[in-house]
Amino acid sequence: MLASVKSLFRRQYQEVKAVDGVSFTIDEGELVGFIGPNGAGKTTTLKCLSGLLYPDSGIVSVLGFNPWQRKTEFQKQFALVMGQKNQLWWDLPAMETFILNKEIYEVPNEQFKKTLNELTRLLEVEEILKIQVRKLSLGQRMKCELIAALLHSPKVLFLDEPTIGLDVVMQKKMCDFIKEYNRRYKATIILTSHYMGDVKELCERVIIIDKGKIVFDGKLEEIVEKFAPQKILSVVFSKDFDLRKLEEIGEVEELDFPRAQILVSREASNAAAAELLHHFPVADLNIEEIPIEDVIRQIFSGKKIKSSEE
Amino acid sequence: MKKYWSVLKITFQEYFVYRLNFILWRFRSFVQLLVLYFLWSAVLPQGTVIFGYDQAKILTYILGTSIIRSFILASRSVDVAGEIGSGDLSNFLLRPISYLKYWFVKDIADKVLNLIFSTIEVSLIFILLRPPIIVQTNPAILFYTLIAIILGIVLYFYLSFLLSLIAFWTPENVWPPRFLAMVIIEFFAGSLFPLDILPAGIFNALRLLPFTYLLFFPLNIYLGKLTVGEIFPGLLISLFWIIVFYQLAKTLFKLGLRNYAAWGR
Numbered sequence: 107m108l109a110s111v112k113s114l115f116r117r118q119y120q121e122v123k124a125v126d127g128v129s130f131t132i133d134e135g136e137l138v139g140f141i142g143p144n145g146a147g148k149t150t151t152l153k154c155l156s157g158l159l160y161p162d163s164g165i166v167s168v169l170g171f172n173p174w175q176r177k178t179e180f181q182k183q184f185a186l187v188m189g190q191k192n193q194l195w196w197d198l199p200a201m202e203t204f205i206l207n208k209e210i211y212e213v214p215n216e217q218f219k220k221t222l223n224e225l226t227r228l229l230e231v232e233e234i235l236k237i238q239v240r241k242l243s244l245g246q247r248m249k250c251e252l253i254a255a256l257l258h259s260p261k262v263l264f265l266d267e268p269t270i271g272l273d274v275v276m277q278k279k280m281c282d283f284i285k286e287y288n289r290r291y292k293a294t295i296i297l298t299s300h301y302m303g304d305v306k307e308l309c310e311r312v313i314i315i316d317k318g319k320i321v322f323d324g325k326l327e328e329i330v331e332k333f334a335p336q337k338i339l340s341v342v343f344s345k346d347f348d349l350r351k352l353e354e355i356g357e358v359e360e361l362d363f364p365r366a367q368i369l370v371s372r373e374a375s376n377a378a379a380a381e382l383l384h385h386f387p388v389a390d391l392n393i394e395e396i397p398i399e400d401v402i403r404q405i406f407s408g409k410k411i412k413s414s415e416e
Numbered sequence: 417m418k419k420y421w422s423v424l425k426i427t428f429q430e431y432f433v434y435r436l437n438f439i440l441w442r443f444r445s446f447v448q449l450l451v452l453y454f455l456w457s458a459v460l461p462q463g464t465v466i467f468g469y470d471q472a473k474i475l476t477y478i479l480g481t482s483i484i485r486s487f488i489l490a491s492r493s494v495d496v497a498g499e500i501g502s503g504d505l506s507n508f509l510l511r512p513i514s515y516l517k518y519w520f521v522k523d524i525a526d527k528v529l530n531l532i533f534s535t536i537e538v539s540l541i542f543i544l545l546r547p548p549i550i551v552q553t554n555p556a557i558l559f560y561t562l563i564a565i566i567l568g569i570v571l572y573f574y575l576s577f578l579l580s581l582i583a584f585w586t587p588e589n590v591w592p593p594r595f596l597a598m599v600i601i602e603f604f605a606g607s608l609f610p611l612d613i614l615p616a617g618i619f620n621a622l623r624l625l626p627f628t629y630l631l632f633f634p635l636n637i638y639l640g641k642l643t644v645g646e647i648f649p650g651l652l653i654s655l656f657w658i659i660v661f662y663q664l665a666k667t668l669f670k671l672g673l674r675n676y677a678a679w680g681r
Contacts, residue, residue, distance in 0.1 A: 158506050158678040178512040186510055193507040195426065197433045202426055209422035210513050238433075 124150040126318045132296065134261075137288045139309030139326070140298040143406040147318040148298040149188075152264045155296070156186040169262060182211055184262040185255040192251055194239045200250040201235045204257055211258035218257065225253045228283055244271045248280075256287070263287070265297045269304055281307050302399050314405060321405060326398070333405060334396040337375040339368040341382060344389040355382055364389070419513060420521045427525035442533045445486055449537065452482055453547060462548070467613035473639060474610075476550045480635045481607050483534060488568040488630050489605070492526050493519045494594070496580035501587035506678045516577065516665065523573055552638050560647050564634035567654045572630055574661035575601070581665070584672030606632030626661070629654035 125147040132138055142148050153159040154166050157173030157180075166173055171180035194203045208218045226232050229249045234242060242250065252268065268284065269277045281304055288295050288308075299305055305312060305326070312329065314322040322329055339356065343364040352358050355378050356370035370378040375393050382388055431438055456478050460471045469477065496519060499505045508515045541547065552558055579597055583590045602608065604627035611632045612619055622628050633650050636642050642650070 153506075153678050156510055158509055158676070160674045160676075176509060181510065181512040186506075188506075195430065197430055198426065202429060206419075206422050206426050207511070209419040210511050212419070212512075 123318055125154070125315075128315065128318070128320050130313055130320065130323055132294060134294055135288070135292045136311060137285075137295045137297070137309050139305035139312045140296055140315065141300075141302075141305055141312060141402065142298075142315040142321075146315045148315055149266055150318075151315065152186060152266055152296065152298065156184070156264060158186075182258055183260055184264070185258070185260040186264040186266070187252055187255045187268060188266045192239070192247065193254055194247065194250055196240050197238060199236045200239055200242070200254070203239075203250075203254050204235075207254055207257050213258050217259075221257055221259060222253070225256055228286065229253065229279070245273065245276045248272060252280075252283075259291060261291070261293055263293050263295045265295065267298060267300065269299060269301060277301070277304070284308055302402065306398065314402070316406065330395045330398055330401050331372075334401050335372055336369045336396065337372055338394045338396060339370055339375065339379060339382065340392040340394055341366050341368065341386075341388055342390040344387045347387060351386075420517055423513075423518055423521045424525050427522050428529070431525070431529055438529065442530075442537070445534075446537045449479065449482055449541070453479060453541070453545070457547070467610065469610060472548050472550050475548065476639060477610055477635055479547070479549065480638060481631050483538065484565060484568075484634060485605075485607055485631055486530060486534065487527055488565065488572050488634075489602070489607070490526070490530075491519075491573050491576040492522045493573060493577045493580055496577060497583040497587070497590040497594075500580070500583035500672070500676070501590070503678050505676065509673070509678075516669070519577065520573060523569075527569065550639060552640065554640070557637060557640055560651075561634050561638040563651060564629070564637050564647075564654070567651065567658065568630045568634055571626055571654055571658050571661065574658065574665050575626070577665050578661060578668065581668045581672050584668075584675045601627055601630065604628060605630040606635070610636075612636075623650070624653065626654065626657035629657065 128147065128151055140148050140151070150159065154161050155168055155173055157176045160174055169180060169183055171177055173180065194200055195206075204222060207213075213221070226235065229252065231246065231249050231253070234246050234250070239247060239250070248268070248271070256263075265284065269280050272280060284295065284297065285308055287293055297304070297308060310325060312322065312324070312326050313320060314329070322332065324332075336357075338359065343366070346363075349361065349363070352361070352366060352368060356368045356374075358366060359369050360367040368378070368382075379391060379393055382391060453475070456475055457471075460466070460474060462471055464471055466474065496505075499508075505515070508518060552561070575597075579594045580590070582593055604611075604622060604625065606628060611622060611628060614622070629650065633654070637647055637650075
């Protein structure tokens with residue numbers, strides 16, 4: 107309260123860098139996942155790539171264009187879909203927005219009909235095109251948003267949280283659709299999502315961004331290798347013994363006799379497994395990677411993670 | 417060009433969804449017009465002359481401003497400020513469409529609908545009340561009036577668009593400057609009284625500013641008070657201001673975009 111009165115008289119402004127030194131190159135036809143905690147700079151980066159934000163410094167080039175110049179030839183080849191807000195006309199059926207977009211993007215009649223048919227079939231929305239948008243459910247609206255954005259068959263697609271608010275069935279369908287679109291049109295897609303599930307299913311390559319900086323850029327599997335210096339030995343014992351002895355093998359993460367999970371360093375995992383088999387009453391043993399969700403959660407929560415390369 | 421035709425169509429469709437809203441809005445302006453008419457015919461009995469205007473002229477001026485201001489001093493582009501503040505502007509920046517043209521087309525849709533209704537209303541008043549109003553029949557004068565009104569519409573469109581662009585820099589302070597600007601614009605446009613009752617020096621200075629060309633100038637042409645030698649310089653001055661405001665709107669829009677943060681997403 108006092109602060110808001112104070113702000114009547116003197117406002118303090120603070121400069122915050124939303125993204126800083128974010129550099130990456132994406133090849134044609136790639137499907138890249140862009141992940142990071144809330145406020146990491148994902149959407150900001152997408153906005154720069156779409157020409158909505160003017161970068162104070164640095165170079166942005168998409169399809170050889172500077173997005174900021176918003177050239178018609180560029181705009182006809184890309185689309186940005188944001189899960190939060192809509193371009194659909196709220197009071198009219200979605201079909202009207204589609205027709206408007208057809209004219210705005212100057213899509214020929216035949217192509218429009220063909221694309222619309224394909225998209226409505228793939229997303230199963232044939233029956234709702236004539237219903238006022240305000241009366242649609244969130245999921246139905248999301249699908250119509252996607253159609254509106256894809257009618258001009260963009261070659262480059264930025265999807266910001268495309269599965270937000272969708273149920274699991276729809277989420278799966280949306281993912282299948284994105285995969286299919288990428289395959290069929292050889293489209294280049296960048297996708298941000300909070301659900302690791304989406305990213306795991308869709309993207310080979312992942313860029314992790316945190317506090318405006320790129321933390322990781324590479325294959326999804328490599329995340330675990332790079333950020334998790336340890337592996338998990340998952341053991342089931344056959345009979346009772348002195349459990350304290352387990353500490354000699356490695357860090358006991360979970361112990362619920364007869365089951366135990368022990369963290370050991372990546373390099374020593376084989377030796378540790380052999381040690382366990384020789385000296386303990388082992389019934390079953392597995393060497394596992396730390397689940398990717400846990401690794402990323404660790405990265406996001408800002409814990410110091412020792413990179414295995416160091 | 418076809419894309420803007422599409423915008424026109426979809427805007428009409430949107431109005432039809434809100435038809436009751438629109439009809440009530442028209443009814444309100446109809447009642448306002450009647451109130452204005454009855455008030456001023458009571459205040460000015462036949463034979464009164466004020467500021468060199470007789471009853472018929474002043475009634476024509478007052479009713480005339482009330483009618484044409486609903487066309488000229490009304491632009492949907494007030495909503496531009498909201499779109500900038502909410503980030504909805506992004507939808508347009510992503511697509512190959514000119515934002516300025518888009519809003520101009522929306523205004524055209526708005527004006528066409530209002531024109532249809534207001535023609536019906538004015539005809540009704542004429543049939544029912546037979547007001548002592550000057551009916552201009554000279555086709556040349558009517559033509560100049562029409563041109564002046566169209567220029568006024570375009571002029572106000574850019575002016576209003578410019579006022580909305582403030583939102584780029586201070587989205588929370590859009591309304592106060594607009595209110596202030598409207599008070600000034602209405603006064604100098606002559607919506608309160610005919611401006612030529614002001615001292616000649618002030619009046620002549622005002623003629624160089626854009627505002628008189630919004631209401632006073634077209635009405636004065638209609639009333640037959642201006643010669644062709646006075647009409648043409650006036651049209652040129654308002655054209656000059658249109659070009660100035662158009663350039664300003666374009667430049668400030670570009671500058672504003674550098675400040676735009678595509679909020680709310």
